[in-house]
Amino acid sequence: MTARLAALATLIAAMAVLESTARVVLPFGGTAPALVAVVVVLAALEAGPLVGIRVGFAAGLVADLLTPGAPLGLGALVLLIVGFGVGTVRPFLTEGTLAPRVAAVLAGVVTATAVTGLLGAMLDAGAPALVVLREALVTGLLSVAAAPLVAPLVRWLERRFPAADGAMRFGAVRSVRDPYGVRISG
Amino acid sequence: MYQRRRSRWLVTVLVLVSLTLVTLDVRSDGDGVLERGRLAALAVAAPLQSALSAVGRVFGDVMERLGDLVTGGEEEALSAEVSRLRLERQGLLDLERENRELRAALGLRERTPFDGVVGRVTARTPTPLQTTATIDVGAADGVRRDAPVVTGDGLVGRVLEVTAHASVVLLVTDPAFAAAARVGPGGELGTVEGRGGVSLTFDPLDPRAPFAAGDRVVTAFHTGGVFPDGIEVGVVTRAGEPTPLLERTLEIRPAVDVSRLDAVLVVTTGTGP
Numbered sequence: 001m002t003a004r005l006a007a008l009a010t011l012i013a014a015m016a017v018l019e020s021t022a023r024v025v026l027p028f029g030g031t032a033p034a035l036v037a038v039v040v041v042l043a044a045l046e047a048g049p050l051v052g053i054r055v056g057f058a059a060g061l062v063a064d065l066l067t068p069g070a071p072l073g074l075g076a077l078v079l080l081i082v083g084f085g086v087g088t089v090r091p092f093l094t095e096g097t098l099a100p101r102v103a104a105v106l107a108g109v110v111t112a113t114a115v116t117g118l119l120g121a122m123l124d125a126g127a128p129a130l131v132v133l134r135e136a137l138v139t140g141l142l143s144v145a146a147a148p149l150v151a152p153l154v155r156w157l158e159r160r161f162p163a164a165d166g167a168m169r170f171g172a173v174r175s176v177r178d179p180y181g182v183r184i185s186g
Numbered sequence: 187m188y189q190r191r192r193s194r195w196l197v198t199v200l201v202l203v204s205l206t207l208v209t210l211d212v213r214s215d216g217d218g219v220l221e222r223g224r225l226a227a228l229a230v231a232a233p234l235q236s237a238l239s240a241v242g243r244v245f246g247d248v249m250e251r252l253g254d255l256v257t258g259g260e261e262e263a264l265s266a267e268v269s270r271l272r273l274e275r276q277g278l279l280d281l282e283r284e285n286r287e288l289r290a291a292l293g294l295r296e297r298t299p300f301d302g303v304v305g306r307v308t309a310r311t312p313t314p315l316q317t318t319a320t321i322d323v324g325a326a327d328g329v330r331r332d333a334p335v336v337t338g339d340g341l342v343g344r345v346l347e348v349t350a351h352a353s354v355v356l357l358v359t360d361p362a363f364a365a366a367a368r369v370g371p372g373g374e375l376g377t378v379e380g381r382g383g384v385s386l387t388f389d390p391l392d393p394r395a396p397f398a399a400g401d402r403v404v405t406a407f408h409t410g411g412v413f414p415d416g417i418e419v420g421v422v423t424r425a426g427e428p429t430p431l432l433e434r435t436l437e438i439r440p441a442v443d444v445s446r447l448d449a450v451l452v453v454t455t456g457t458g459p
Contacts, residue, residue, distance in 0.1 A: 017234045020320070023310030024447075025242030032310075049193040057200045065227035067311045068318050068347050068354040072220050073207025080204065084197050088190075131383045165192070 004161035011157060012059045015039050015150070016066050031138050033146035034109045036063045040083045041108035042147065042154040045101060047166035049087025051158070056083030070116075078116050082108045105147045110140035225349055228320075232352030235309040236322045287449060301455040302336075303327045307447045308352070317360040317382070319343075319447055324351040328454040332412040334405075336451050340418030340441030341365075341405060345452060353452070357444045358386060358419070366408045367419055369436070370401035378403060378419055378438060384445075386420060386438040393434035397425040403438050414453070 015035040022032035036059045044052025060076030067075065086104050093100035117132035158166065211220050305321035323329050325348045335342040335355045343357040344365075356363055363380035369388060374397070376390035388403060401422040405413040424437040 013231075017231050017238065017309075020231070020309035020311065021235050021238040021242060024239050024307050024319070025246060027246075049190070050196060053193060053196050053200060057204070060204070062227075065224050066231055068224065068228065068320075070311070071208045072211040072224065073204040077201060077204035077208065080197065080200050084193060087193065 001164070004157075004163065007157050007161050008055065008058065009062075011153060012036060012039060012055075012062050016059075016062050020066060028138070028142065031135060031142065033142040034113060034139050035143070035146060035150060036060075037079060037082065037109045037112045038105060038143050038147050038150045039154055040079050040112075041086050041105050042151055043158060044083045044086035044108075045090055045093070045104055046155060046158040047087075047163060048090055049084050051163045051166045052083030052085075052087030053080050054083075054163075056080035074119060075116060078112050078119070082112050085111075102144055102147075106140045106144050109143040110136045113139045225347060228347060228352065228354065229349040232308070232320060232322070232324075232349060235320055236306075236352070239306075239308040302333075302451040302453045303329060304449055304451055305329075305353075306449055317357045317380070317444070318346060319355045319357060319444075321353055321355060321450060321452070322351070323452060324349050324353050326350050327452075329353045329452050330454070334413050334417065334453045336417055336453065337442050337447070337449070340420070341413070342442050342444060342447065342450050344412055355450070358440055358442070359384065359444055365413050365419070366406040366411055367403050368406045369403050369422060370395075370397055372396070373406075375406060378405075384440075385423065386440055388422070388436040388438050390434055390436065393428035393432045397422060397436055399423055399425055401425075 015038075019032055019035040022035075026032050040052065040056045040059050043055040056079035057076050060079035061073070063079070064070060064072045064075040086108050089104070093104065114133055114136035117136065118129060207220070210218075214220060303323050305323035305327075307319045308322050309320035311318045321335075329345055329348055331345055331348055333345045335344060341358055343355045343360070343363060345353050346356040347354040357380070358365075358378075359380040359382065361380055361382045365378050366375065367378040367388060368375055369390065372395060374390050374392060374395045376388050378386055378388045380386055390397070399422050403419040403422065405415065405417040405419060407413065407415045418441045420438040420440040422436050423439045426434055426436055428434040
């Protein structure tokens with residue numbers, strides 16, 4: 001559990017720093033892939049809603065901490081709901097096919113970016129809705145392009161340090177003693 | 187079933203926790219334990235962002251050069267030699283560019299009547315709602331909160347947060363940004379504000395004053411304000427007409443393209459007129 005927490009924290013923090021720097025380095029005028037949101041969507045796809053919620057909350061808090069001026073907790077709120085949403089529709093996505101995963105990343109990131117922007121606008125002086133939506137769409141497309149680079153990291157983390165109560169992997173057996181993924185103890 | 191019930195429960199609890207945090211943060215108004223946590227996170231992240239952006243810039247340059255090589259379409263036998271020479275030439279061009287940029291930064295320091303420190307942008311914040319940039323100079327270099335940030339072209343924003351070796355700049359385009367400004371030859375006073383997009387707005391004190399597209403907008407000093415007189419803010423692109431209720435909003439194109447920031451000057455002298 002501690003190893004999972006440490007690995008997860010490292011991954012999220014690395015993605016948050018990478019994301020903020022990418023906005024300067026990439027030639028898209030301050031827009032960059034929402035790597036933190038991508039981690040949340042992929043974790044939820046990999047291990048279900050419970051993991052999606054927790055990773056979303058943690059990732060949102062880290063992102064909020066690194067966003068000067070934004071209300072702390074707003075990103076956490078939005079990303080935990082995105083993690084929950086993606087984790088909930090996960091059983092309806094076919095494992096091994098690309099299109100539903102691409103759709104999940106696009107929908108998750110666009111929702112997260114747009115909702116954060118619009119909620120922030122309600123709390124404070126905000127950007128016009130049209131600007132927020134356009135930004136959200138561009139961020140979503142860039143995130144889809146970046147997701148294949150993040151996916152192996154998330155998959156490795158979820159398999160190397162699985163959450164005790166994560167949803168079972170498609171076609172996987174949790175352990176030899178426990179072939180149906182039913183938790184016997186604890 | 188068990189999973190679904192637990193996730194609903196967990197969502198409810200964490201949503202309440204998030205809402206509590208948002209409320210506490212919005213109400214605390216910039217100080218308190220949450221703000222200190224944020225400053226600490228910033229202090230930890232800043233050196234990483236600084237290093238990464240430096241690597242990113244080098245990588246970007248290399249990619250550009252590789253792109254040039256690919257489109258070159260040279261014969262195989264000669265391509266290696268040509269590549270080498272081109273890389274060499276590009277390297278020189280890059281040095282020349284860097285030289286020019288540094289000269290510009292130095293010149294800027296001489297041209298503007300303000301004293302300041304030159305910093306480079308190392309990170310940007312995500313949302314269109316919060317447009318800030320992190321720069322690699324901080325309190326140790328003389329940067330303080332609310333200091334004006336400029337480039338050779340004009341106003342970039344003001345310092346929002348300061349740590350020892352990094353600071354966060356609130357850009358002019360941020361919806362939370364506002365400054366007193368003067369417009370046109372008459373020097374009509376008003377407030378210039380960001381609105382999250384590329385353009386800014388100007389609300390004149392006297393909506394019936396004559397304004398025209400192309401009028402220059404410069405900052406205006408006022409007691410308690412953070413900006414000195416005369417920093418270029420932008421140009422009026424749409425002057426508009428006063429409404430029957432005497433409200434008027436002018437559209438301003440910023441002098442500085444904040445989406446392409448690199449070296450900036452943080453003004454460290456007093457902000458007297």
